Amino acid sequence: xxxxxxxxxxGAAASTRFDAVLFLSFGGPDGPDDxxxxxxxxxRGRGVPRERLEAVAEHYLHFxxxxxxxRLNLEMIGALRSALTDxxxxxxxxxxNRNWHPMIEDTLARIYRDGHRRILVFPTSAWAGYxxxxxxHEDIARAIDALAAxxxxxxxxxxVLRKLPQYWDEPxxxxxxxxxxxxxxxxxxxxxxxxRLVFTAHSVPESADRxxxxxxxxxxxxxxxxxxxxxxxxxxxxxxxxxxxxxxxxGPPQVPWLEPDICDHLETIAEQGVRQVVVFPVGxxxxxxxxxxxLDNEAAEVAGRLGLDYVRADTVGTDPRFVEMIADLVExxxxxxGDQTAMGCGDNGRVCxxxxxxxxxxxxxxxx
Numbered sequence: 592x593x594x595x596x597x598x599x600x601x602g603a604a605a606s607t608r609f610d611a612v613l614f615l616s617f618g619g620p621d622g623p624d625d626x627x628x629x630x631x632x633x634x635r636g637r638g639v640p641r642e643r644l645e646a647v648a649e650h651y652l653h654f655x656x657x658x659x660x661x662r663l664n665l666e667m668i669g670a671l672r673s674a675l676t677d678x679x680x681x682x683x684x685x686x687x688n689r690n691w692h693p694m695i696e697d698t699l700a701r702i703y704r705d706g707h708r709r710i711l712v713f714p715t716s717a718w719a720g721y722x723x724x725x726x727x728h729e730d731i732a733r734a735i736d737a738l739a740a741x742x743x744x745x746x747x748x749x750x751v752l753r754k755l756p757q758y759w760d761e762p763x764x765x766x767x768x769x770x771x772x773x774x775x776x777x778x779x780x781x782x783x784x785x786x787r788l789v790f791t792a793h794s795v796p797e798s799a800d801r802x803x804x805x806x807x808x809x810x811x812x813x814x815x816x817x818x819x820x821x822x823x824x825x826x827x828x829x830x831x832x833x834x835x836x837x838x839x840x841x842g843p844p845q846v847p848w849l850e851p852d853i854c855d856h857l858e859t860i861a862e863q864g865v866r867q868v869v870v871f872p873v874g875x876x877x878x879x880x881x882x883x884x885x886l887d888n889e890a891a892e893v894a895g896r897l898g899l900d901y902v903r904a905d906t907v908g909t910d911p912r913f914v915e916m917i918a919d920l921v922e923x924x925x926x927x928x929g930d931q932t933a934m935g936c937g938d939n940g941r942v943c944x945x946x947x948x949x950x951x952x953x954x955x956x957x958x959x
Contacts, residue, residue, distance in 0.1 A: 619658025792874020
């Protein structure tokens, strides 16, 4: 097998049909014994202190050591299989993860043994940035390398994995988000005024945000995409004013991250006289641990202390239109159509441009 097949130019093979789909996600623990090994996978090579991992582990253990992400992904995969079958597309859909089982390396080996050689990859991140875009390309390349090390070389029978484009601005995503906000607003008691609409996404270091896009465009593509998606949802529900905030910050305090934090923001708007809040986690397609811990626990507790009526809107992955959107993306590219020479934050045919979504240097831990 040719390990460079993924990164080589697509060329004349661009019109060749794809014959399988890989649903590629972040991963999450399935029980208490998985929590620390999972967190060690997530933070490998970053020099994160053990005490920090233990603190985060308590968030998972609060929910029995089980992240909801694997179950929700499996539900979406089942729905996607049905949607593709309904469209006459008999494509197998496989499940792989970056940080926990089923790991992408094991899944790709299974795909290969099942006879598939051209695979479309759907990532469960809609955004630009290192962890949301480039790292998925790195996951794919790592799995290709692992497969090349375990299978006989075959230049005539290469494996090609093609990451599908970012989809944060797909109409179905915006429509699903708008309906989630409407349902959340309907849960609030009548107060004679519109509740404050607050959008939240995973914070990243400011330097990482600047790297999330080609240097010629000034970077900052991740935060710009999040803001644009928030604005589109707000427009769809007829809301002229909204707030964009962030959550799940980690790392040393001397490193600037995107702000304000959701809990700090709740304090601010309470001081302004706001009494009702709808929070929509626009940056997450499903209920990651960060959503249910940061928003359903910490932010909800802050809101309760401040006397705010607080509702968290659903993530879009629970909406059937979201699964149909994935099927639309698959159909758009399965027959070899689309710009398969574009890179990274464009059409995502191959890998990110050299100056796009690069990982930022992390501060070295200080020795005692």
